[in-house]
Amino acid sequence: MNTTATALRFDGSRFRDVLGRFCTGVTIISAVHEGAPAGFACQSFTSLSLDPPLVSFAVSGTSASGARIERAGVFCATVLGADQADVCRRFGRSGGDKFAGVAWSPAEVTGSPRLAGGIAWVDCRIEKVFPAGDHRIVVGRVMDLSAPEGTEDAGPLLYYRGGFLGPQSGPRAVTGPVAAA
DSSP states (O other), X not given: OOHHHHHTTOOHHHHHHHHTTSOEEOEEEEEEETTEEEEEEESOOEXXXXXXXXXXXXXXXXXXXXXXXXXXXXXXXXXXXXXXXXXXXXXXXXXXXXXXXXXXXXXXXXXXXXXXXXXXXXXXXXXXXXXXXTEEEEEEEEEEEEOOTTOTTOOBOEEEXXXXXXXXXXXXXXXXXXXXX
């Protein structure tokens, strides 16, 4: 198949618009590299394999936070709750101290940051990284995971068409845009 001919049928904004109609949950991918925490907002986190237990996420090839996490060799994915849109916005921007004023504790196995208020977390060791267009796909082996007590009925933060959906929101009830990490 001629990929050039296919690419001419749509542009980046149409690609974003159409694929933005797929609702996703939001995580913060984080690690400690050279003594300092690094992290970014990620909507591409997903389970990959039960045996062995693997997860994956995609990160922009230009992400400084992503590169620091890859060099750390480990990461923790904190699944954000419906009330954490502000946390997502903070970690969705480039530069600055994203962790300033954000409560977190080190995961027991890897020491990666687990953000307070998350409805679940998954602590991982990086197994492989694959180049994929303008992104990299990171595969992590799950070393530990948990859903904090009391979060059984908590709703997730959902991302849809450039904004957030609350647990009772309609399809266009967004609470504001988020920048890519």
